[in-house]
Amino acid sequence: xxxxxxxxxxxxxxxxxxxxxxxxxxxxxxxxxxxxxxxxxxxxxxxxxxxxxxxxxxxxxxxxxxxxxxxxxxxxxxxxxxxxxxxxxxxxxxxxxxxxxxxxxxxxxxxxxxxxxxxxxxxxxxxxxxxxxxxxxxxxxxxxxxxxxxxxxxxxxxxxxxxxxxxxxxxxxxxxxxxxxxxxxxxxxxxxxxxxxxxxxxxxxxxxxxxxxxxxxxxxxxxxxxxxxxxxxxxxxxxxxxxxxxxxxxxxxxxxxxxxxxxxxxxxxxxxxxxxxxxxxxxxxxxxxxxxxxxxxxxxxxxxxxxxxxxxxxxxxxxxxxxxxxxxxxxxxxxxxxxxxxxxxxxxxxxxxxxxxxxxxxxxxxxxxxxxxxxxxxxxxxxxxxxxxxxxxxxxxxxxxxxxxxxxxxxxxxxxxxxxxxxxxxxxxxxxxxxxxxxxxxxxxxxxxxxxxxxxxxxxxxx
Amino acid sequence: xxxxxxxxxxxxxxxxxxxxxxxxxxxxxxxxxxxxxxxxxxxxxxxxxxxxxxxxxxxxxxxxxxxxxxxxxxxxxxxxxxxxxxxxxxxxxxxxxxxxxxxxxxxxxxxxxxxxxxxxxxxxxxxxxxxxxxxxxxxxxxxxxxxxxxxxxxxxxxxxxxxxxxxxxxxxxxxxxxxxxxxxxxxxxxxxxxxxxxxxxxxxxxxxxxxxxxxxxxxxxxxxxxxxxxxxxxxxxxxxxxxxxxxxxxxxxxxxxxxxxxxxxxxxxxxxxxxxxxxxxxxxxxxxxxxxxxxxxxxxxxxxxxxxxxxxxxxxxxxxxxxxxxxxxxxxxxxxxxxxxxxxxxxxxxxxxxxxxxxxxxxxxxxxxxxxxxxxxxxxxxxxxxxxxxxxxxxxxxxxxxxxxxxxxxxxxxxxxxxxxxxxxxxxxxxxxxxxxxxxxxxxxxxxxxxxxxxxxxxxxxxxxxxxxxxxxxxxxxx
Numbered sequence: 001x002x003x004x005x006x007x008x009x010x011x012x013x014x015x016x017x018x019x020x021x022x023x024x025x026x027x028x029x030x031x032x033x034x035x036x037x038x039x040x041x042x043x044x045x046x047x048x049x050x051x052x053x054x055x056x057x058x059x060x061x062x063x064x065x066x067x068x069x070x071x072x073x074x075x076x077x078x079x080x081x082x083x084x085x086x087x088x089x090x091x092x093x094x095x096x097x098x099x100x101x102x103x104x105x106x107x108x109x110x111x112x113x114x115x116x117x118x119x120x121x122x123x124x125x126x127x128x129x130x131x132x133x134x135x136x137x138x139x140x141x142x143x144x145x146x147x148x149x150x151x152x153x154x155x156x157x158x159x160x161x162x163x164x165x166x167x168x169x170x171x172x173x174x175x176x177x178x179x180x181x182x183x184x185x186x187x188x189x190x191x192x193x194x195x196x197x198x199x200x201x202x203x204x205x206x207x208x209x210x211x212x213x214x215x216x217x218x219x220x221x222x223x224x225x226x227x228x229x230x231x232x233x234x235x236x237x238x239x240x241x242x243x244x245x246x247x248x249x250x251x252x253x254x255x256x257x258x259x260x261x262x263x264x265x266x267x268x269x270x271x272x273x274x275x276x277x278x279x280x281x282x283x284x285x286x287x288x289x290x291x292x293x294x295x296x297x298x299x300x301x302x303x304x305x306x307x308x309x310x311x312x313x314x315x316x317x318x319x320x321x322x323x324x325x326x327x328x329x330x331x332x333x334x335x336x337x338x339x340x341x342x343x344x345x346x347x348x349x350x351x352x353x354x355x356x357x358x359x360x361x362x363x364x365x366x367x368x369x370x371x372x373x374x375x376x377x378x379x380x381x382x383x384x385x386x387x388x389x390x391x392x393x394x395x396x397x398x399x400x401x402x403x404x405x406x407x408x409x410x411x412x413x414x415x416x417x418x419x420x421x422x423x424x425x426x427x428x429x430x431x432x433x434x435x436x437x438x439x440x441x442x443x444x445x446x447x448x449x450x451x452x453x454x455x456x457x458x459x460x461x462x463x
Numbered sequence: 464x465x466x467x468x469x470x471x472x473x474x475x476x477x478x479x480x481x482x483x484x485x486x487x488x489x490x491x492x493x494x495x496x497x498x499x500x501x502x503x504x505x506x507x508x509x510x511x512x513x514x515x516x517x518x519x520x521x522x523x524x525x526x527x528x529x530x531x532x533x534x535x536x537x538x539x540x541x542x543x544x545x546x547x548x549x550x551x552x553x554x555x556x557x558x559x560x561x562x563x564x565x566x567x568x569x570x571x572x573x574x575x576x577x578x579x580x581x582x583x584x585x586x587x588x589x590x591x592x593x594x595x596x597x598x599x600x601x602x603x604x605x606x607x608x609x610x611x612x613x614x615x616x617x618x619x620x621x622x623x624x625x626x627x628x629x630x631x632x633x634x635x636x637x638x639x640x641x642x643x644x645x646x647x648x649x650x651x652x653x654x655x656x657x658x659x660x661x662x663x664x665x666x667x668x669x670x671x672x673x674x675x676x677x678x679x680x681x682x683x684x685x686x687x688x689x690x691x692x693x694x695x696x697x698x699x700x701x702x703x704x705x706x707x708x709x710x711x712x713x714x715x716x717x718x719x720x721x722x723x724x725x726x727x728x729x730x731x732x733x734x735x736x737x738x739x740x741x742x743x744x745x746x747x748x749x750x751x752x753x754x755x756x757x758x759x760x761x762x763x764x765x766x767x768x769x770x771x772x773x774x775x776x777x778x779x780x781x782x783x784x785x786x787x788x789x790x791x792x793x794x795x796x797x798x799x800x801x802x803x804x805x806x807x808x809x810x811x812x813x814x815x816x817x818x819x820x821x822x823x824x825x826x827x828x829x830x831x832x833x834x835x836x837x838x839x840x841x842x843x844x845x846x847x848x849x850x851x852x853x854x855x856x857x858x859x860x861x862x863x864x865x866x867x868x869x870x871x872x873x874x875x876x877x878x879x880x881x882x883x884x885x886x887x888x889x890x891x892x893x894x895x896x897x898x899x900x901x902x903x904x905x906x907x908x909x910x911x912x913x914x915x916x917x918x919x920x921x922x923x924x925x926x927x928x929x930x931x932x933x934x935x936x937x938x939x940x941x942x
Contacts, residue, residue, distance in 0.1 A: 031725075034729070038732050038736070041736055045739075045742065046742075049742045049744055049745065052744060052745070053744070056744060056748060083744075097586060098581075098584075098585075098586055098589075101561070101579070101581045101582055101584075102582055103743075105742075105743070105744060115567065118577040118578055118582070119574070119575050119577060120563055120575045120576070120577050120579065120582065121742065121743050122575070122740070122741070122742060122743045122746055122814065124735060124740060124818040124821055124822070124849075125558040125561040125562045125849065125852060126558060126731060126818075126821075126822050126825075126849055127731050127732075127734070127735050127821065128558075128561040128581060129557075129558055129560075129561050130727055130728055130730075130731035130732075130825075131589050131728060132728075132732065133728045133729060133732045137728070141724065142725075145720060160709075239709070240709050241612075241708065241709045241712050244709070244712055244713060244716060245609060245712070248605075248716050252602070252605070255590065256590060256591050256597075256601070257496065257593065259587050259590030259591070260500075260590065260591055260592060260593030260597070261499075261593055262587055263584070263587040263588050263590070263592060263593070264503045264507075264592075264593060266585075266587060267507075267580070267584070268503075268507070271510075272583055273514055275564075275578045275583065276514070276518050276545065276564070276565055276578065279543065279565065279567070279578075280518060280521060280522065280543065283540070283541070283543070283567075284525060287536075287540045290532070290536060291530050291532070317885075318884060345583060348583070348584075348585050349585045352585040352586070352587050355587075361590075362587065362590070365586065365590075366585075366586065369586055375585060375586055376583075376584070376585040376586065
């Protein structure tokens with residue numbers, strides 16, 4: 001197939017002369033700009049909150065230490081909160097994902113952890129329902145519409161205007177003509193996407209590193225899929241109205257109905273009553289201990305911390321050591337259902353990713369969220385890091401509690417600090433092969449059908 | 464305007480729709496989606512409510528079976544409330560998946576309502592949930608578009624319009640007839656289904672039918688009927704303004720994208736950047752600062768609590784808190800509870816007002832996008848809206864405060880100040896406390912809350928009719 005530069009040049013002129021094309025590109029660029037503003041806004045205010053934490057933490061502990069003067073650490077240690085934060089990755093503003101739904105900052109006490117992990121952030125539920133207009137939305141939902149608008153009448157318009165007959169008789173190869181038309185359109189889409197993406201990289205301050213290129217790779221492969229899907233519909237050789245209807249139906253199916261059904265399937269398949277179970281269990285597990293003999297509670301505690309066995313715990317009166325042992329025992333009782341909860345959340349994620357392979361829209365969104373570390377996996381990792389931190393904190397306070405130290409003798413700045421590196425920044429790899437496979441399938445079917453519906457058809461007529 | 468001509472055009476339109484195969488295929492798909500969504504939603508709500516009821520009973524039983532305990536231990540043992548879904552929530556999921564399902568109520572602390580479905584979702588939820596309301600709100604308009612995009616433009620293309628206009632019918636008669644025919648088909652295909660689903664589903668969930676439920680179902684039916692009419696008028700109008708059918712289709716599909724995807728999202732993100740709501744840390748810090756200003760119960764020299772002590776001592780005519788006939792510790796605690804609860808209430812109301820201001824943007828934009836008012840009214844009538852949820856938060860906080868007050872009263876009168884910690888009171892004390900029961904927003908209040916959305920919907924109805932009148936008066940749209 002030889003592409004004459006003259007034909008290419010003519011087609012470019014012809015394509016960009018349409019007012020709708022220029023409007024559509026301008027509209028999408030505008031939405032892109034708004035999405036960057038929005039992403040920066042959401043993640044920016046989260047960052048502002050996170051950066052306020054150290055000073056809040058400092059004054060909070062100062063108050064606690066002040067008020068606790070003259071009391072034992074065992075009494076005072078009940079009060080302080082320790083703040084943790086799930087730091088956004090630099091790419092979070094590009095694809096906000098689940099960061100607006102899940103708490104990005106949790107404060108914990110050294111009491112039983114299970115009741116403290118699921119505190120929600122204050123949010124407007126309607127805002128959550130409607131969702132974010134972030135860059136990922138522009139690329140995943142709006143760009144396919146641009147592709148549809150560019151391509152639905154590629155050949156059919158000329159057929160409807162009667163130009164195609166002339167082309168058929170004059171052109172050296174119809175396949176080349178169609179190829180040139182599609183090439184021009186695809187270049188326009190990729191060019192627009194690149195400009196919007198590059199603007200995003202600059203405005204959002206994304207680093208020029210692996211994940212940014214991965215984002216771009218996923219987007220280009222995703223747009224290629226949509227483009228070839230459009231080519232497939234065109235190759236059926238139907239009217240413009242049919243093409244538009246069919247493509248919009250594809251869009252609605254892939255972007256709305258398929259995920260809707262998949263979501264029902266996932267939450268039905270993997271129900272999580274453990275969420276409530278854990279809360280109830282921990283509360284009962286801990287509170288029942290008050291009315292039970294102290295020995296079994298202490299034994300549960302000693303099983304993990306035998307070094308405290310040497311401190312006496314009176315059977316007939318309250319002691320701080322016993323109090324924190326009760327908290328610990330309550331946590332141990334809820335551990336099983338808490339573990340199940342985390343397992344099920346991981347199962348949900350795995351099932352969702354399996355389903356995603358069958359739907360490029362879901363898949364691309366998942367990959368963007370994974371690269372940006374804004375998916376459920378990231379949140380679970382954060383919760384687990386908070387659990388680990390909670391353990392460090394408990395273990396920091398146990399010695400002064402059992403030693404019955406006074407509050408003023410404890411250095412309230414030497415507590416273990418939350419280490420964010422453990423949670424975030426591990427943007428996983430995002431393979432694009434499912435997008436490529438779908439693109440190839442659509443592309444091959446398109447070529448086959450084009451040959452059948454346009455080329456052979458012409459030959460028959462000529463014969 | 465000739466009524467009998469409108470009728471002839473309408474009847475002809477109905478016959479045309481039923482003659483072709485495409486509407487039948489599209490309707491079958493929509494019907495399947497509706498039935499699937501209805502069944503799935505109903506199944507989910509009934510299972511969910513059964514689960515919530517099971518845990519509610521468990522928590523209540525645990526509460527009743529508490530042994531003798533010190534009142535303040537009971538105050539920290541606290542109570543868990545599990546949110547149940549409204550009976551019509553299977554029809555429209557609204558905000559249900561994005562708001563918490565359980566809240567822990569204890570002394571001194573206002574906890575958030577936690578464990579929302581969205582928090583346990585991997586993001587698939589964000590594509591939108593498949594509910595009957597989603598199908599009716601988003602896909603039925605598309606169905607009407609596919610059914611009617613050619614209704615007038617097609618007549619122009621094949622020249623029939625000119626023949627019709629040469630006869631007695633005015634252009635307005637034709638547009639009105641076309642609209643009537645299309646909307647009659649839509650109503651016939653969907654309204655009976657909506658009514659049957661609403662009443663059947665709600666009765667199966669609750670095992671009873673009451674006047675309020677019937678009224679709500681009737682209103683939902685009415686607003687959806689109006690909505691379909693508005694969409695049909697727009698479709699007929701655009702079809703009448705277009706030179707040919709494919710132009711009409713492209714315009715309509717583009718309009719659908721803008722009104723159903725782009726505007727709703729932009730409206731909400733715009734609202735949240737116009738009215739900044741505080742995040743949790745800032746919210747809590749503001750409350751803490753105010754509480755410290757009002758009175759710090761931990762500080763022995765705090766003027767507020769010093770005054771409380773002086774007044775109490777004076778009232779009982781003693782010189783030391785140890786000699787008081789009541790437990791002074793409990794009194795301090797209740798005073799602290801009163802202060803924090805009051806300040807929290809004020810701050811919380813402010814927060815709710817900020818959210819309402821954010822949501823008002825989409826109410827105002829309802830005058831530019833007919834989907835928004837319907838979405839809002841539908842959520843409100845189904846009891847899955849913002850007001851219902853903030854009402855839940857307010858009622859649980861009130862319940863928490865009442866419960867804590869009662870416990871503090873027991874502490875005040877039945878536990879003596881000396882050796883406070885070692886004492887216990889009988890279990891009968893908390894067995895008299897009633898369990899939490901949510902009082903949903905009454906229908907009258909719902910309608911009041913929905914007033915602007917209702918007005919917007921009626922505005923669209925009038926505007927649609929006026930637009931058809933205008934289009935029919937323009938000669939350029941007749942060619």
